[in-house]
Amino acid sequence: MSILLSGxxxxxxxxxxxxxxxxxxIEDIGTKLSTDKQIDLDGAVILPSLVDLHAHSxxxxxSEKEDMESFSKAAxxxxxxxxxxxxxxxxxxxxxxxxxxxxEESKKIGLxxxxxxxxxxxxxxxxxxTEMFELKKAGVVAVSEDGKSxxxxxxxxxxxxxxxxANMLVMLHSxxxxxxxxxxxxxxxxxxxxxxxxxxxIAETIGILRDLELATYVGVKVHLCHVSLARSVEIISAxxxxxxxxxxxxxxPHYMIFSxxxxxxxxxxxxxxxxxxxxxxxxxxxxxxxxxxIDCIATDHAPHTDWEKENExxxxxxxxxxxxxxLPSLITYFVNKGRFSWQELVRLCCDRPREIxxxxxxxxxxxxxxxxxxxxxxxxxxxSPANLFSKGKNTPFINKQLYGKVLLTxxxxxIVYQA
Numbered sequence: 001m002s003i004l005l006s007g008x009x010x011x012x013x014x015x016x017x018x019x020x021x022x023x024x025x026i027e028d029i030g031t032k033l034s035t036d037k038q039i040d041l042d043g044a045v046i047l048p049s050l051v052d053l054h055a056h057s058x059x060x061x062x063s064e065k066e067d068m069e070s071f072s073k074a075a076x077x078x079x080x081x082x083x084x085x086x087x088x089x090x091x092x093x094x095x096x097x098x099x100x101x102x103x104e105e106s107k108k109i110g111l112x113x114x115x116x117x118x119x120x121x122x123x124x125x126x127x128x129x130t131e132m133f134e135l136k137k138a139g140v141v142a143v144s145e146d147g148k149s150x151x152x153x154x155x156x157x158x159x160x161x162x163x164x165x166a167n168m169l170v171m172l173h174s175x176x177x178x179x180x181x182x183x184x185x186x187x188x189x190x191x192x193x194x195x196x197x198x199x200x201x202i203a204e205t206i207g208i209l210r211d212l213e214l215a216t217y218v219g220v221k222v223h224l225c226h227v228s229l230a231r232s233v234e235i236i237s238a239x240x241x242x243x244x245x246x247x248x249x250x251x252x253p254h255y256m257i258f259s260x261x262x263x264x265x266x267x268x269x270x271x272x273x274x275x276x277x278x279x280x281x282x283x284x285x286x287x288x289x290x291x292x293x294i295d296c297i298a299t300d301h302a303p304h305t306d307w308e309k310e311n312e313x314x315x316x317x318x319x320x321x322x323x324x325x326x327l328p329s330l331i332t333y334f335v336n337k338g339r340f341s342w343q344e345l346v347r348l349c350c351d352r353p354r355e356i357x358x359x360x361x362x363x364x365x366x367x368x369x370x371x372x373x374x375x376x377x378x379x380x381x382x383x384s385p386a387n388l389f390s391k392g393k394n395t396p397f398i399n400k401q402l403y404g405k406v407l408l409t410x411x412x413x414x415i416v417y418q419a
Contacts, residue, residue, distance in 0.1 A: 001022075001023075001037065001413075002020065002021065002022045002027075002035040002036065002037065003020075003021045003022075003035065003037050003038075003039065003410075003413065003415070004018055004019070004020050004021075004033055004034060004035045004037065004038040004039070005018065005019040005021065005039055005041055005046065005374065005408070006018045006038055006039065006040050006041065007040055007041050007042050007043055007044075008041045008043075008044055008045070008046040008374060009043055009044065009045050009046070010029075010045075010046055010047075010364050011045070011046075011047055011342045011343060011346065011364065016031075016043055017029055017030060017031055018030060018031060018032075018033045019033075019046065019364070020033045020035060021370045021410070021413045022035075022413070023413065024369065024370055024412035024413035024414070025367065025368070025369060025370060025413065026364065026365065026366055026367065026368045026369075026370050027366070028366060029364075029365070029366055039408065039418075041374055041407060041408070044374050044375060044376045044377075044407055045342065045374070045375055045376075045377055046364055046372055046373070046374045047342065047345075047346055047350070047364065047372070047373060047375075048346060048350045048351075048362035048363060048364065048371060048372060048373070049079055049080060049081040049082075049350070049362070049371040049372055049373045049409060049410070049411070050078070050079050050080040050081070050326065050327060050349045050350055050353075050373065051080070051081075051082045051083065051349070051350060051353035051354050051357070051359070052075070052080050052082070052083035052084065052298050052299050052301070052323065052326070052353070053083075053084050053171075053223070053250055053296065053298040053353045053356065053357070054084060054086065054146070054171070054225055054226065054250060054252075054298035054299065054300050054301075055071075055075075055083045055084060055085060055086065055298070055299055055300070055301040055322075055323060056085065056086045056088070056089075056300075056301055056302045056303065056319070057071040057085040057086075057089070057102075057114070058071075058089060058303060059071070059085070059089060059102065059105075060089055060090065060091060060093075060098060060101070060102070061089050061090030061091060062089065062090055064305055064391070065303045065304055065305055065391060065392060066303040066390060066391045066392055067391070068102070068105045068106055068109060068114070069109055070389060070390055070391045071085075071114075071323075071390070072106065072109045072111040072112050072114070073111065073389040073390075073417075074301075074321075074323040074324050074388065074389040074390035075111065075112040075323050076111050076112055076409045076411070076416040076417040077323070077324050077388075077389045077406060077409075077417050078323045078324040078325070078326050078327055078406065079326075079327045079373030079375060079406045079409050080112060080323060080326070080409075081111075081112050081113060081371050081373075081409065081410075081411045081416070082112060082113040082115060082359075082371075083112060083113075083114065083115065083323075084115045084116075084117050084141060084142065084171075084357075085102065085114055085115070085116055085117065086117055086144060086146040086147065087116075087117055087118050087119040087124065087143075087144060087145075087146065087147075088119070088124060088146055088147030088148070091123070092119050092122075092123050092124050093116055093117070093118050093119060094118060094119045094121075094122050094123060094124070094130045094135075095130070095131075095134075095135075096131075096134050096135060096137065096138035098116075099116045099118060099135060099138040099139055099140055100138050100139065102114060102116050103116065103138075103139050110414075110416075111411065111416045111417075112411065112416070113411075115141045115357070116139060116140050116141065117140065117141060117142045117143065117144050117146070117171060118130055118132075118135040118140040118142075118143050118144075119143065119144070119145060120143050120144065120145045120150055120156075120159045120170070121145065121150060121155070121159070124145055124147065124148065126145075126148075126150055126151060126152055126155065127155075129155070129158060129159055129162055130143065132162055132163060132166040132168050133166050135168075136166055136167075136168055140168075141169065141357055142168065142169040142170065142171045142223070142357075143159075143163060143168055143169075143170055143171070144170065144171035144172070144173060144225070145173055146171060146173045146225060147173065148173060148175070148177065149172075149173050149174060149175040149176070149177060149207055149211075151177055151178075153210065153214070156210075156211070156214055157214050157217075157218065160214055160215055160218040160220045160222075161218050161220070163220050164218055164219060164220035169221050169222070169223060169356070169357075170215070170220060170221070170222045170223070171222075171223045171225055172208075172211045172215075172222050172223065172224050172225060173225050173226075174204060174207035174208040174210070174211045174224060174225075175203055175204060175207040175273075175274070176202070176203045176206040176207045176210070177203070179199075179200055179202060179203040179206065180199045180200070180203035180204075180273075182197055183197050183198050183199030183200075183203075183275075184196050184197055184198075184199070184271060184275070184313060184314045185198060185199065185260060185263055185271070185275045185276070185313075186198060186199060186201065186260045186275045186276060186277050186278070187199060187200040187201065188260065188278065190260040190261060190263065191260070194263065194264075194266065196263075196266075196313060196314060197314060199273075199274070199275050201229050201231060201277070204228060204229055204232055204274050205229065205231050205232055205235060208224060208232055208235050208236065209235060211224075212235070212236070212239045212247065215246060215247070216239060216242075216243045216246060216247075219246065220246065221245075221246050221247075221248075222246060222247060222248075223247075223248045223249065223250065223356060224236060224247070224248070224249035224250070225249075225250060225298075225300070226250065226251065226252055226255070226274055226298075226300050227249050227250065227251045227255075227285070227288075227294055228251065228255045228274040228275070228276075228277050228281065228285070229274075229277055229281050229285075230280060230281045230284035230285070233284060233285070233288040233293050233294065236249050236293065236294075237288075237293050240293075248295045248296070248352075248356050249294050249295055249296075250294065250295065250296050250297060250298045251285050251288075251289065251294050251297060251298075252297065252298060252299060252300045252322065253297060253299070253322060253325070253326060253329045253330060254272060254276065254300075254320060254322070254396065255274075255276070255277065255281075255282065255285050256282060256285055256286050256289070256297075256333070256334075257282075257329060257333050258270065258276050258282070258396060259276055259277060259278060259279045259281070259282050260275070260276045260277060260278060261279065262276065262396070263276065263313075266312070266313045267313075267396070268309045268310075268311065268312075268313050268316030268317075268394070269309065269320060269394050269395060269396045269398065270320075270396050271313060271316055271317075271318055271319075271320075272300070272302070272318050272319055272320050273318040273319070286334075286339070289344075289348060290340070290344065295348075295352045295356065296348050296349065296352040296353050296356065297326075297330070297348045297349055298353070299322030299323055299326050300319070300320075300322060301321050301322040301323045301390070301392075302318070302319025302320060302321065302322075302392070302394075303319075303321050303390055303391055303392020303394065304316075304317050304319060304392055304394050305391075305392075306393065306394075309394040319394070320394050320395050320396060321388070321390050321392040321393070321394055321395045322395070323390060324383075324388050324389065324390060325383060325395055325397045325402065326349070327349070327373070327375060327404055327406065328375075328381070328402040328403065328404035328405070328406075329397065329402060329404075330345055330349070330404075331345075331375070331377050331402075331403055331404030332402045332403045332404060335377065335404075336377060336403055336404075350362065369412060370410050370412060370413040371410065371411055371412060372408075372409070372410045373406060373408070373409050373410075374406070374407045374408040374409075375404050375405065375406050375407060376404070376405050376407055377403060377404050378403065379403065379404070379405035380401055380402070380403050380405075381401070381402060381405050382399065382400070382401055382402075383395065383397040383398055383399065383400055383401075383402060384398065384399065385398070405419065406419065407419045
C-alpha cells in the first residue's frame, strides 16, 4: 500500500516536501507527488525512528507493571520502533524458551521490534553462567546483569571470556554494590539535608574501573549502561583512547535534565539507579554527548505500579518510565533551545544505537526502509497518566508541559501509531 506524507520537513529543514512510501520503502521525495492515501503533516519534522538500547518490559512475570502490548504501544507512541528489553524479569530472561516466547509475542503484536537481552548468570543469582551460544541462536542481542552487577570478579572474567567466544555484546551495569547497598540517592549535601541514606559516586566509578579492566584484558566488546557521573566519563574516555573498538556507553535523559536538587519534595518519581547526581555532573554528561565521549542516549524505562511508587522515598523501588517522554524531553530541553541540532539527536538516538547493535543505519532518503517518526516540535502537551500508554505512570515529567508531539510512527511503511 502507498502512503504520501505531505508537507513534512526533513531533519528540521525549513522547506516542506512530500514523501511517497510504497511497500515499506521510501519510493520518492518531492513536491509533485500523489497517491490515494495522503496524510497532511503541515510542516512537522520527519526523522528515522528511534532505537532504545535499554528498557524494561517487565515481561515475563510482572504484567501488572507492564505487559508486552502496553510496552509496545508506549514505544511507538514515543517514536521508537526497536528496543532492547532487559533481563531482570520474573522469571529472569536466562534461557532460549523465554527469549523465543518474547520474540513471538512481540511479532503477534506487530508494533515494534523487541530485542531481548539475556542475563549473564542463571536467575541473576551470580553463581552460574547462562548458555550464551544457545541464547544467541534464540535471538538475544546482548547479555547483561542489569538491575545489579556480577560481584564475583572471577566469575565476571569468565563471563566476559565466554561472551567473547560467542561474539556477544556485554551490556554492563557497573556498580560496586558493597558501597551502594541500602542507599537511595546521591551522596552529598542534598542527601544530608533530606536525611536520605546515600549512594556514593565511587560505587559507580569503582564498578566501571573493574569492568573496563576486565573487558580490555579479555578483549571483548562492552557497552556501559546509564552513565551518570562526570568522573565516569573521564574514566571511560581514558580507556576508549586505547580500546576504541571495544567500548561504548549510554546515558539517559534524566541525567541530562534533572539533578539531586530536584528531590526536594521526596517524590519517588525522582528515584532511580544510578541516582540523580549534581548539577555539575549533569552539565558534563551533556557535554560528553556532544563531544562523542558518551555514544548514545537510552531511556532505562522502568515501570512500576502506583502503589509501589506511592511509598516513602527510601522504601519505593528504583526506576522511572521514559519511552513516551524520551523524544519530547530532548526536543523541549535541547533541540528547541539550540543545545542540540536535529542531526545530533538522530546520531544519539537512532544512528549510534543501531551501529552498536550491528544494525544498518536508516535515513530519510529515496530507497530507504520506511522506519520513520513524524513529530511536531512546537506542539505542547501535558504529561499525565491519562495520555500515557505505558502501565507505569512513574515519571518525573508528570504534570509538566513538554514540546514535541509524535504525530505518526511507521514501521516498514506500516502506520503503528497515529495521533
